[in-house]
Amino acid sequence: MTPEYTPFDQGRRAQGSFATKPTDFTKALRTNLLWQLVRFVMINLKMIRVIRKSHH
Amino acid sequence: MSRSRVVILGAGVAGHTSAAFLKKWLGDEAEVTVISPRPDYNWIPSNIWVGVGLLKPDQVMFPLQPIYQRKDITFHQAKATVLHPEGKDGDSTPFVEAESTQEGSLGELLQIPYDFLINATGPKLAFEATPGLGPKGHSLSVCTAPHALEAATALDEAVARMKKGERQRFLVGTGHGTCTCQGAAFEYIVNLEFQLRARGVRDKADITYLTNEFELGDFGMGGIHIRRGGYVTPSNIFTESLLAERGLRWVTQAHVKGLEPGYASLEFLNGEEGEERFDLAMLLPPFKGVGLKALDRQGSDITERLFAPSGFMKVDADYQTKPFESWRASDWPRTYQSPAFPNIFAAGIAFAPPHAISRPRQSPKGTVITPAPPRTGMPSAMIGKAVARSIYSMIWGAKEPTNTASMAEMGAACVASAGSNPFSGTAASITVFPMVPDFERYPEFGRDLNHTFGEIGLAGHWIKILLHHLFIYKAKMLPFWSFIPE
Numbered sequence: 001m002t003p004e005y006t007p008f009d010q011g012r013r014a015q016g017s018f019a020t021k022p023t024d025f026t027k028a029l030r031t032n033l034l035w036q037l038v039r040f041v042m043i044n045l046k047m048i049r050v051i052r053k054s055h056h
Numbered sequence: 057m058s059r060s061r062v063v064i065l066g067a068g069v070a071g072h073t074s075a076a077f078l079k080k081w082l083g084d085e086a087e088v089t090v091i092s093p094r095p096d097y098n099w100i101p102s103n104i105w106v107g108v109g110l111l112k113p114d115q116v117m118f119p120l121q122p123i124y125q126r127k128d129i130t131f132h133q134a135k136a137t138v139l140h141p142e143g144k145d146g147d148s149t150p151f152v153e154a155e156s157t158q159e160g161s162l163g164e165l166l167q168i169p170y171d172f173l174i175n176a177t178g179p180k181l182a183f184e185a186t187p188g189l190g191p192k193g194h195s196l197s198v199c200t201a202p203h204a205l206e207a208a209t210a211l212d213e214a215v216a217r218m219k220k221g222e223r224q225r226f227l228v229g230t231g232h233g234t235c236t237c238q239g240a241a242f243e244y245i246v247n248l249e250f251q252l253r254a255r256g257v258r259d260k261a262d263i264t265y266l267t268n269e270f271e272l273g274d275f276g277m278g279g280i281h282i283r284r285g286g287y288v289t290p291s292n293i294f295t296e297s298l299l300a301e302r303g304l305r306w307v308t309q310a311h312v313k314g315l316e317p318g319y320a321s322l323e324f325l326n327g328e329e330g331e332e333r334f335d336l337a338m339l340l341p342p343f344k345g346v347g348l349k350a351l352d353r354q355g356s357d358i359t360e361r362l363f364a365p366s367g368f369m370k371v372d373a374d375y376q377t378k379p380f381e382s383w384r385a386s387d388w389p390r391t392y393q394s395p396a397f398p399n400i401f402a403a404g405i406a407f408a409p410p411h412a413i414s415r416p417r418q419s420p421k422g423t424v425i426t427p428a429p430p431r432t433g434m435p436s437a438m439i440g441k442a443v444a445r446s447i448y449s450m451i452w453g454a455k456e457p458t459n460t461a462s463m464a465e466m467g468a469a470c471v472a473s474a475g476s477n478p479f480s481g482t483a484a485s486i487t488v489f490p491m492v493p494d495f496e497r498y499p500e501f502g503r504d505l506n507h508t509f510g511e512i513g514l515a516g517h518w519i520k521i522l523l524h525h526l527f528i529y530k531a532k533m534l535p536f537w538s539f540i541p542e
Contacts, residue, residue, distance in 0.1 A: 016300025020293050030482055030513040040515035043485045047469040047519075050487040050507050051541050054438065054466035 060086040060451045063152055063170035065136045065348075067092035067120055068100070069433050070404025071176030073440035073542065076533055079129050081448045089168060093135040093157045095119055097531050098201050101433055102524050104243045106204035107338070108251045109211060110476050113201035116528075123533055133158040134166055136177065136346075139362065141397045142353040150399070172447045175369050175402040176440060179343030182232075186341070188315030189231040195315055195337040198244055207338055211248070214336050218257035224335040227320060229266035231339030233311030236276045236428035238269055241340050242295070243472045248338075249302045250475030265299060265306040266332060266339070268425050270325070270417060272296050272306060276427035278414045280488050281501040282510050288501065294510060298474065298484070307332065309417075311425045312339065327420040343405060343428065345369070361396045368408035370395065375408070380415050385464035385494035387411065391457035392443050399450075401443045401457075404436035413492055433527070434468050435461070435491060437542035464492035467507055471520040474512060483516030485509075 022030075029035050062078055064071045067090050079088045096117040105111040124131040134154035143149045149169045156164040181199050183190030191197055196207040214224045228245040230238060245265050252258045265272075273279050273291030280291045299306050309325035320337065322330045345367020352358045364370055373389040387410040394400040402408075413429045439461045446457035467489030474482045487509050493502025501508075530540040 015305055016296070016303070019300035020297040021301055022297065031480055033479075033514070036514040036518075039511065039513055040518055043511065043515055043519060046487055046507075046509055047485070048541075050467035050469050050489050051434075053489060053507060054434075054468075055541075 059084075060171045061089065061169060062086055062172045062174070062447060063089045063091065063168055064174045064176055065091050065152065066176035066178055066404070066406065067094070067097060067131075068176065068178045068404060068436070070178075070406070070436040070440035071174065072097060072120075072531055073437045074174050074176060074403060074444040075124075075129055076127070077441050077444040077538070078448065079127050080538060081444070082451065084128075086451060087130065089130040089132065089170075090120070090124060091132045091134050091136050091152065091154050091168065092120065093133065095121065095133050095158070097123075099524065099528050099531065100199075103198045103201055103204040104240065104247055104473060105476060106201055107196075107198035107207040107211075107244055108247045108476075109208040110251075113205050117201050118528070118532060127533055132156070132166060132168065136348060139173070139348060139350040139400075140353075141173075141350060141358075141362070141400060144351075144353060144355070148353070150397075171399060172450070173400045174440075174443055174447070175348070175400065175406045176404050177346045177348070177406045179405045180346045180367065181341045182344040183341045185234075185344075186232045186312050186314060189312065189339060189341060193315055194317050195231060195339045197340065198240065198338060199340065210336050211251070215252070215255050215257055217335075218252075218260035221260070223260050223262065225333055226261060226263045227266055227332050227334035227337040227339065228263070229307075229339060230268045230310075230427075231312045231315075232342040233268045233323075233423055233425035234342045234428055235268055235340050236343060236430050237340055238267055238275045238427060239430065239432070239470065239472055241265070241267070241338070242275075243474070244338055245304060246298065246302065246474040247476065249304060250477075250481070254477075263304045264332060264334075265304055266310055266312070266320070266322075267306070267308050268310060269308055269427055270414070272299065272308060274414050274427055276412070276414055276430040277488065277491065278493060278502070280486070280503060280508055280510070281505065282508055283505055288505065291510070294484075294512075298512070309425055311419070311423050315339075323419055323421065323423055323425075325417055325419050325425045345406065345408075358396075362394060362400070364408035366408060369400075369402035369406055371402050371407045373408065373410040375410055378411075383411055385462075385490070385492055385496065388462050388464040388492050390460035390462040390465075391446060392439055392461070393446070393457050398456075401447070403440045403443045405431045407439075429463075429492075431463070432468060432470060434470070434542055435463050435466060438466055441542055462492075464490050464494055466491060471516050471523060473517065473520050476517065478517075478521075479514070481517035482512050482514055483520045484512045485516040485519060
């Protein structure tokens with residue numbers, strides 16, 4: 001639904017003020033090359049598992 | 057054995073996959089024919105990047121004719137119009153009537169006989185469902201590569217205005233209460249925001265996500281739950297977080313009643329009405345069947361026997377109307393065989409789903425504001441392959457389809473781009489199992505949490521790039537193409 005307050009209000013009344021937000025550490029990990037290389041392998045493995053489970 | 061004729065309507069993910077595997081398995085034993093109104097294959101998931109100006113249309117499209125010629129698949133650039141599953145008059149050979157869309161023979165009528173038919177036409181983009189919606193109206197789309205190119209051009213113009221100091225309002229989302237493909241709209245809005253930052257004009261943009269979802273993160277699948285940080289967390293938390301982090305506003309539970317230049321009038325689930333103003337709007341249309349007709353041998357209309365009122369083809373699903381609480385995973389089709397004609401199948405978006413996946417809702421005025429079920433690339437390709445294998449078996453004597461690909465028994469892996477850059481880009485990598493929740497097998501969340509997962513990061517972007525190249529390679533049927541999974 002449309003929020004009651006002015007859409008682009010900033011601060012405590014803004015629409016996203018109750019949303020979960022990532023910490024700086026989480027944001028840094030998202031583009032950390034070493035960590036993302038590890039995640040690249042892990043995510044691919046997870047996807048392959050789902051693909052294999054889906055083929056009959 | 058006489059050479060079997062398999063005709064496939066449509067050359068999208070499902071149709072092209074079926075054609076490729078049928079030819080691979082059957083070789084010269086069958087004549088495989090593809091009928092598609094467009095001369096090109098379009099890898100639709102990458103249209104998002106065309107829509108923000110990062111790719112050109114020829115990077116997501118390629119001509120089909122040379123590939124089909126190389127693989128000995130017959131190709132007609134034509135639009136199928138009428139099915140004659142019982143033949144005509146004294147001849148019981150079933151055939152398809154199609155109208156050429158090729159320059160030089162435009163409008164010419166073709167009659168193509170078949171032993172087996174796969175309807176993989178994909179959807180009709182029903183822009184007309186909302187007055188003023190679509191590239192011929194007042195909004196843009198990324199559903200086709202040419203549409204996406206128009207969106208990119210409009211974005212360039214908006215950026216030029218912002219560079220002159222003008223403020224611009226962007227409205228991205230769904231253009232009707234029954235739309236599907238919220239994932240594509242979501243990808244577009246986060247990529248748009250990323251591009252505006254990259255072009256140094258983010259501070260001049262007000263960006264709103266407009267959706268028919270009851271809550272963010274529904275995506276037409278009733279949302280998903282994943283394990284994260286010691287909790288089982290619903291997808292609306294992550295989706296809301298992604299928008300909030302980027303300073304994007306959202307409007308949910310909305311049906312677009314109509315668009316005027318720079319203005320969208322809305323109806324909400326609670327019956328209230330509202331409006332959104334915009335300088336650039338990218339709003340997806342609802343999908344319908346392409347409007348194929350069917351005639352019996354005497355020429356009487358039997359369209360209702362083969363097709364649901366939506367225009368999608370009826371298959372082996374349970375189409376009995378029942379309340380949400382009574383929906384079952386077993387309602388969903390497994391073989392995609394037409395109950396009316398056993399030699400006809402539907403694959404990909406062309407089959408009629410038994411019902412939505414998300415809980416159905418309507419406004420006090422009776423306007424349905426519920427996402428339709430998504431049928432993305434992976435399930436479409438898996439359905440296309442399963443149907444092809446069943447037809448292969450039936451050509452070799454099987455009485456019934458041998459292969460299944462129920463969306464309630466298969467998972468989906470999806471990578472949603474959230475910004476394209478090899479070092480600073482990100483994408484949400486998501487796996488869901490099964491795609492249609494099965495509350496009998498997984499009573500609490502409907503899905504197997506060991507195989508349902510989501511994560512955002514640069515690795516997802518690399519996977520998205522990898523998939524773009526792999527799937528275009530596969531679609532071009534280059535060496536070892538069949539080793540690439542669907």
